[in-house]
Amino acid sequence: MKKFFYALAFTAVSLWFLGPLFFIFLASLTPASDFYDWSKILPSRLTFEHIQKLLVNLGGWRALLTSVQVAGIAIGISFALGIPAGYALTRYRFRGKNMIKLVMLFTRSVPLVVIAVSLVTLYLRLNLADTVLGVGLAHAAMVLPFVVLITSSIFSGVFVEYEEAGMVFGLSRFGAFVRITMPLALPGLAASAIFAFIMSWNEVFAASVLAITNRTLPAHILSTAMASPDYFKFAAGTIMAVPALVFIFMIRKYLISMWGISLK
Amino acid sequence: MRREYLVPFLLILPALIYLVVFIGFPIVGTFQLSFSSPEGWLGNFKYVFSSKDFQNALLNTLILAAIVIPIQLALAIALALLVNKKWAGYRTLLYIIAAPLALSDVTAALISYSIFAPNGYLNKILLSLNWIERPLYFFGYMFKSREFFVIVLTEVWRATPLVFVILLAGLQSINTEYLEAADVFGFSPWKKFVKITLPLLKPSIVSALLIRTLFAFQIFGVAWLLAGRDIPVLAGETYYWYVLRNNRNVASTYALVIALVTFVVGWFYIGTIRSKHLEEGVRQ
Numbered sequence: 001m002k003k004f005f006y007a008l009a010f011t012a013v014s015l016w017f018l019g020p021l022f023f024i025f026l027a028s029l030t031p032a033s034d035f036y037d038w039s040k041i042l043p044s045r046l047t048f049e050h051i052q053k054l055l056v057n058l059g060g061w062r063a064l065l066t067s068v069q070v071a072g073i074a075i076g077i078s079f080a081l082g083i084p085a086g087y088a089l090t091r092y093r094f095r096g097k098n099m100i101k102l103v104m105l106f107t108r109s110v111p112l113v114v115i116a117v118s119l120v121t122l123y124l125r126l127n128l129a130d131t132v133l134g135v136g137l138a139h140a141a142m143v144l145p146f147v148v149l150i151t152s153s154i155f156s157g158v159f160v161e162y163e164e165a166g167m168v169f170g171l172s173r174f175g176a177f178v179r180i181t182m183p184l185a186l187p188g189l190a191a192s193a194i195f196a197f198i199m200s201w202n203e204v205f206a207a208s209v210l211a212i213t214n215r216t217l218p219a220h221i222l223s224t225a226m227a228s229p230d231y232f233k234f235a236a237g238t239i240m241a242v243p244a245l246v247f248i249f250m251i252r253k254y255l256i257s258m259w260g261i262s263l264k
Numbered sequence: 265m266r267r268e269y270l271v272p273f274l275l276i277l278p279a280l281i282y283l284v285v286f287i288g289f290p291i292v293g294t295f296q297l298s299f300s301s302p303e304g305w306l307g308n309f310k311y312v313f314s315s316k317d318f319q320n321a322l323l324n325t326l327i328l329a330a331i332v333i334p335i336q337l338a339l340a341i342a343l344a345l346l347v348n349k350k351w352a353g354y355r356t357l358l359y360i361i362a363a364p365l366a367l368s369d370v371t372a373a374l375i376s377y378s379i380f381a382p383n384g385y386l387n388k389i390l391l392s393l394n395w396i397e398r399p400l401y402f403f404g405y406m407f408k409s410r411e412f413f414v415i416v417l418t419e420v421w422r423a424t425p426l427v428f429v430i431l432l433a434g435l436q437s438i439n440t441e442y443l444e445a446a447d448v449f450g451f452s453p454w455k456k457f458v459k460i461t462l463p464l465l466k467p468s469i470v471s472a473l474l475i476r477t478l479f480a481f482q483i484f485g486v487a488w489l490l491a492g493r494d495i496p497v498l499a500g501e502t503y504y505w506y507v508l509r510n511n512r513n514v515a516s517t518y519a520l521v522i523a524l525v526t527f528v529v530g531w532f533y534i535g536t537i538r539s540k541h542l543e544e545g546v547r548q
Contacts, residue, residue, distance in 0.1 A: 006351050013343065014360050020375045020421060021363065023385050027378040038399075041388045077282070085279035092272035100276060107287050109530065111482045113499045114523040117506050117515045118293030119286070141286035148279055202368030204485050205499065209506055218370040218485070223507075225374070225489060230381055237374030244366035248359075255362055256433045 021241065027234035035231055050235035058232065060239065063220035066132055070207070070216050071200040073136025075193050078143040083189075086151030087177065091160065101149075108145035112138065116206040123210065130211045138210055139200040146199070147192060154188040155181060191254040194247050201243065294523070297516035308517040321496040322521075328412075328487075328497070329480035332419045336476060337469070339420070340427035345457075347428075348435045358432070365425045369485030372422040377403075377490065380414050403490065411491040418486050423479070427472045434468025435461070474533045481525050498522050 027035065028050055030043040054060040089097065119138055120129060128134035158181050166176040182189075207219035215223065221236045248255070301307030312318045343361055347354050364372065379385050380402040387399040402410045438461065446456045484499035493504060498518055506515035 006353070009346055010353055010357055013346070013357060016421070017360050017363055017425075020379060024375045024378045027385075036383055038383075038388060038391055041385065041392060081279040081282050084275040088272040088275035092275075094269070094272045100280070103280070103283070107283050109478055109526070110287055110291065111478070111499075111522060111526065113482055113484070113502055114294055114519045115287055115290035117502070117512055117519055118290045118297055120512070121293055121297075122290060137286060141283060144279060144282060198366045202366070202370075204368060204370050205482075205503065208503065218368055221370055221374075222485065222489065225370075226492070230377075230383065233374050234378050237371050237378065240371040241367055241375070244368070244371070245363060248362055248366040252359055252362070255358075255365075256429060256436070 021245075024234055024237045024241065027231070028238035030231070030234075032229070032231050050231045051239060054232050054235040054239065058224065058228070059220060060217070060236070063215055063217040064239070066135075066214055066220075067201055067216040067218075069132050070136045070139055071197045073133060074139035074143050074200045075196050077137070077140035078147045078196060079189075079193065082144050082147030083151050085148045087155050087181075089148065089152040090155040091163075104145040104148050107141075108149070112142055112203065112206040115141075116209040119206070119210060130213055132211070132214050135207050135210050135214070135216065138206045139203060142203065142206070143196045143199055147196065150192045150195075151185075151189065154185045154192070157188070158184045188254065191251040194251050195254075198244060198247050201240075291523075294516045294519055297513050298520045301513055308513050312514060312517045312521070317493075317496055317501060318518075318521075321498050321501045321518075324412075324487075324495050325481055325483065325497045328415065328419070328483060329477060331416055332423075333473065333476050333480060335416075335420050336424045336427050337473065339424050340431050340472070341465075341469075343424070343428050344431040344435050345461075347432060361425050361428055363425070364422050365429065367422060369422065369483075370489060372418050373486045373489035376414055376418040376421070376486075405494050408491075408494055411495055415487055415490055415495065418490065419483065422486070423476065427476060430472040430475070431465065431468050434465050438464045470533060474530060477529050477533070478526050481522050481529070498525075 026043070029046040029048065031045065031047050031049070034040045034043040034045075055064070089101065116138065123129040123131075123134050128137065162180050162184070163173075163176040166180045167173065171179060201216075202218065203216075204218040204222055207216040208222055211219070217236075217240060221240070225233050225236060298308050299305045301311075303310065347358050347361070367375075377384070381387075382399055382401060382403075387396075390396045391399065400410075401407055402414050404411075442460050442464070443456060446460055451459065482499050483497050484503065487495055487497045488500045488503065493500065496504075498521060502515050502518040502522070505511050505518060
């Protein structure tokens with residue numbers, strides 16, 4: 001009886017969460033003629049035509065590369081600035097520490113909607129309007145507080161005694177950090193980087209407002225999807241969904257702790 | 265000694281400066297833009313507040329949050345309880361539920377479009393089952409309530425996993441000794457849930473509610489792609505006024521309203537619910 005209940009629950013929940021994903025994958029691979037044929041639920045053959053057209057002819061490939069560049073810039077900057085800050089928050093006692101943590105939490109909850117429009121004014125002055133770098137810098141600002149908070153909790157998981165032992169054996173504090181703490185924290189940091197990638201990959205508002213010609217994939221789709229035929233919409237959905245699903249699979253070990261910790 | 269004292273600040277300073285430049289500065293800019301208009305410093309606000317679009321956008325955003333969030337919370341609690349029981353396959357189910365976690369709102373909107381489009385799978389399946397004679401239409405100005413329904417469904421599908429993961433993390437940190445003690449005293453499963461699990465889960469529920477409510481006021485991609493301006497929402501109006509009407513001032517005014525509502529909601533949660541929780545903690 002209990003076994004039956006679990007089997008039923010498993011099936012129902014899986015269908016609810018995976019069903020829609022299956023549908024968009026199927027729709028993106030369905031030939032246009034089959035899609036517009038009412039009697040055909042399953043296509044007679046599968047085709048990559050729509051995905052290929054979206055990538056090659058409709059600017060999808062360029063937008064995808066822009067997305068990757070933007071995420072790369074965002075991850076690079078936010079980790080370069082966030083790791084030292086996260087380390088300082090874990091390993092040092094100083095006045096104003098809680099204040100700084102609060103500032104991080106606050107900036108983490110500021111929606112990009114609020115800052116994107118006026119950021120354009122700043123960008124016009126800095127010659128960053130409509131550039132990949134500009135969008136990347138904005139995404140770095142979105143990701144940075146997350147990186148500070150999450151790295152600080154990752155570093156606090158590495159025992160300070162290891163570092164002290166290293167320093168007893170003649171390493172400098174920086175040397176101990178690079179040789180001992182970093183390698184131990186690396187898996188967690190890699191998972192955070194993947195998570196940061198997803199945050200940037202999915203962000204659409206700032207990417208739409210800050211750039212017109214250099215749009216990321218979601219922004220490109222947002223501005224063109226309404227006008228394209230349905231099968232291109234589905235192709236776009238599939239292209240956006242696949243990396244996100246792959247990345248979630250990669251960080252599955254950290255899935256719970258990532259959100260659990262990052263919320264404290 | 266003095267140098268050692270400076271080190272943590274030097275480590276944090278670059279991050280802080282960056283946040284000031286890219287978040288603090290633009291926030292000030294948003295204030296400036298929204299308070300400057302030819303009709304005096306409140307001109308934009310007068311214009312925005314008196315427009316029908318704003319009232320609709322605010323109302324839609326609030327209604328969406330009021331419908332979506334309770335459903336998500338109830339579903340997520342049920343799912344978290346289900347996964348937290350260590351039966352065969354619970355781990356697989358955890359990953360399946362987590363699948364939409366990484367999907368953007370744009371992707372989620374396109375996914376639900378593949379189901380609810382005129383030629384979408386729902387219509388095809390219902391027609392082939394002979395349950396309907398003509399296809400059902402879910403999109404377009406004429407079908408606002410159906411569009412609303414699809415937006416709600418999409419948001420529930422997309423964002424319930426986030427609530428779920430937060431609650432599951434909370435459930436897993438509950439000390440099982442409490443539940444074992446309850447077993448000794450012969451508590452029913454329902455009584456255990458209401459008297460033990462739920463109160464101990466409260467901090468996680470508050471975080472989940474806070475996060476979800478904050479995001480609810482930023483709802484954009486799903487509503488914009490599925491309904492356009494048929495169902496205006498606050499962030500959608502910001503986008504519309506900036507990108508399509510090229511008016512930074514009105515766009516900033518909308519952005520500021522979002523920030524304000526967000527702030528009030530966050531303050532409400534932390535101020536009322538959390539302090540109540542803390543008091544309960546003291547009484548125990």
